[in-house]
Amino acid sequence: MIRILQCVNDMHRAGLETMLMNYYRNIDREKIQFDFLTHRPQRSDYDDEIESLGGKIYYAPRLYPQNYPKYFKWMKQFFSEHPEYKIIHSHIDAMSYLPLKAARKANIPIRIAHSHNTAIDRDFKYLLKTYFRFKLPKVANYYCACGKEAGEFLFPGKEYMYVPNAIEIDRFLFNENVRMKKRRELGIKDEIVIGHIGRMSYQKNHKYLIDVFAEILKKRNDSILLLIGVGEKLDDIKKYVEKLGLSEQVRFLGNRADVDELYQAMDVFVMPSLFEGLPVVGVEAQFSGLSCIFSDQVPEEVNFTNKAMFISLNEKKDVWADKVIAAAVDKTNRERPELKNSIFNIKQSTALLTDYYKKLINNTV
The missing domain is CATH 3.40.50.2000 (Glycogen Phosphorylase B;)
Incomplete structure (x- = not known):
């Protein structure tokens, strides 16, 4: 079985989280299992269902700038205790730089950055996110996007895998x-x-x-x-x-x-x-x-x-x-x-994502 570490902020009912659950429910979980690395201390809307489907949920420190030393220490310990993860698939746009940097230091061979947006939210971390967007290719070695504009925004000049925001x-x-x-x-x-x-x-x-x-x-x-x-x-x-x-x-x-x-x-x-x-x-x-x-x-x-x-x-x-x-x-x-x-039918799109993960693993072995 291939275990994929899906990296998110949390698993409340929102767009990318719902998209992930659509794939998770429909993928062959005897061959591919999703686990979730979250960055909120509390449980989320989908946590009970994730655990019922055999998934594990890990709660990392918040991605606040003052937490970065603590965060990288926690991630180093996490990867040392979980050698089963050969793939980390991060869905937090420019902020994916942080978990993928930790994954690169831990020699995780497959580090996927996934773009879900065409701009950066103008919150207090806007300048940091802009910098992390620029640095992302230093730590990611594979790329996914929900669409052409999202891919071109976060990964200019890079090839990426189109993963439709498919639904049931x-x-x-x-x-x-x-x-x-x-x-x-x-x-x-x-x-x-x-x-x-x-x-x-x-x-x-x-x-x-x-x-x-x-x-x-x-x-x-x-x-x-x-x-x-x-x-x-x-x-x-x-x-x-x-x-x-x-x-x-x-x-x-x-x-x-x-x-x-x-x-x-x-x-x-x-x-x-x-x-x-x-x-x-x-x-x-x-x-x-x-x-x-x-x-x-x-x-x-x-x-x-x-x-x-x-x-x-x-x-x-x-x-x-x-x-x-x-x-x-x-x-x-x-x-x-x-x-x-339609390509947005989850039954069709799950087969595409399954083949993608298998191809990455086969190319790494």
Whole structure:
């Protein structure tokens, strides 16, 4: 059996984490097993399921600059105690420099950096992340990306393996009965439901979305905005909604395990992100038959149906509002059985990732 050490921040319900779980559930675990190196002290949403599937979870020190000496000491000890790992696959973008540097010092032969974004989040580590992005080729010797733009951003001039943000499509294909059941649970009748799923963070641009929704309400006051997700900006976003007097129409649903059903309840999916790699939620929403309105900062690679539209963030918000309303009231049949043959079908993509891991191991032996 090949044991792969998947390196993440944590395993809460978010885009890359959900993508990893999709592959993990579908891979042949008698041949390939995933274990997870996390950088948060607490347990995460997916930890119980990981352990039920035979995976191990390790909790490394936080990647704060003041922790770096402690972190490298911990990693040195970790690799000395776990010689079974020949592959470390890191998913924390530019910050992958740190665990992969530790892995190189420990002579781990296969060190994969995986790009999931097309920009660097502007937090207090922005300058460090920019430096680590430049240094990444010094410690990684293989590269993966969720799309062309993500690969070119983090690994300019390097060859990389395309790993689709694939999903378990049968959970997401449109079902009218599920739609009606979920809308009843949410107390929704004939209202227009605009949906968004994403971490409450700078990247996802929620304030802009709230402003667009305020314009929508001027035109259609029978509209509801569902916000699914949590994050560091949650309190700020709630305060902004209250300030605009939209608390009745904006519903904060938190992290949810039933997102597949929540898509069914929506009429349109909106994502005005400041940057993205290739959003898993954009894939899920399209399999659910939803029209999707993305910002022009979302790579067009996500569009694999005729139901996605890209709008500039410089466009007036009332133009956004008109486009969202038009998409929401479009009654085109949401059932799309032909999508089963898409590259985003996890059944097809798992075989590609399995072959990739096996090839790396065979080339190293």
